[in-house]
């Protein structure tokens with residue numbers, strides 16, 4: 429399986445502004461001072477080896493959208509945040525309007541940052557395409573219609589030309605999507621959210637965003653440990669720092685970087701990927717949090733080593 | 748967890764690793780001390796020198812203790828973090844939640860002369 433991240437930001441899309449770009453250029457020039465480059469490859473090499481990730485690139489700012497590629501199967505997409513727009517553009521380039529596709533979409537919940545990409549997803553406007561939108565909420569269709577109603581948006585939901593079907597999933601009942609088995613779990617979040625575990629070819633990927641793991645009850649925590657069990661990749665809502673999550677941001681519906689490490693350790697997960705980044709954090713702050721989280725994993729590791737990474741727009745993980 | 752009285756200060760010294768297997772006991776004992784100290788107008792120095800590491804559930808217990816203390820006049824400070832624990836405090840931003848001291852002897856100086864004297868008399872200062 430391959431996992432492609434199209435949007436990784438939490439709550440609200442953000443964009444790097446001019447000052448931010450200038451800071452990166454400044455740092456690059458500072459590092460390049462006195463150097464000369466014989467060709468373009470030398471420049472690339474310099475950027476890759478001497479500039480940090482937050483200096484040469486960044487995390488991007490689109491909201492939640494993750495594509496899961498399993499063999500040559502129909503599309504599997506988690507959430508329709510603003511990252512869906514770019515995926516849609518790539519699909520249009522690849523297939524053009526004339527080749528109908530099936531899109532299996534799995535929705536964590538209908539909060540705005542997870543649905544806002546649909547009106548900007550060109551395949552949704554093309555007759556012949558099929559959008560199968562899966563989720564646990566009864567309110568999903570209502571939310572999708574509402575965001576395209578007057579006075580908020582000029583193009584109504586009914587104008588979407590694709591065949592759109594809403595499919596309700598129930599936690600605890602495995603669902604077959606082609607040759608991928610999907611398990612669903614209800615998660616603690618305002619109005620609930622749903623996490624998904626995709627299994628294919630003896631590999632497992634868990635998409636678990638917008639979940640506040642309060643650690644109040646061991647029974648509840650153990651349920652997630654079981655859901656994450658031995659997964660190859662867990663995509664996890666690590667929006668806040670631990671102290672913030674359980675003080676000022678308590679009941680805001682999100683978890684912390686280190687809770688993700690603890691749950692994944694207990695579950696024997698191979699790769700833990702932090703997701704749904706706080707919009708307030710810039711690239712440097714997110715890079716620092718990744719370094720700290722890797723260190724935390726090292727400190728509390730009890731034998732089993734867990735790979736820790738932080739999702740960014742454009743990242744592809746092969747499992 | 749070990750508890751020693753020095754005038755208006757109680758020094759709590761838990762030991763071991765606080766993770767999901769031990770956090771519940773840790774939290775229960777800690778909160779019992781918080782309740783008792785609040786009722787007796789005492790303060791707490793949490794000497795964490797005996798703690799090897801603490802995962803998120805343990806930190807959560809500390810946060811609950813901090814929140815409880817803020818409902819009263821009780822002060823909780825943390826002392827003597829081992830290097831790993833110091834890092835965990837920074838990573839989790841708990842160094843913003845608790846005032847921390849390098850040593851317990853440093854921490855007790857923030858309290859009354861009687862507490863400092865009692866601590867010194869016990870051969871600890």
Ligand SMILES: [Zn+2]
Pocket residue numbers: 438439492539541542638704
């Ligand atoms: Zn969200």
Ligand SMILES: [Zn+2]
Pocket residue numbers: 537539617638681
């Ligand atoms: Zn949400």
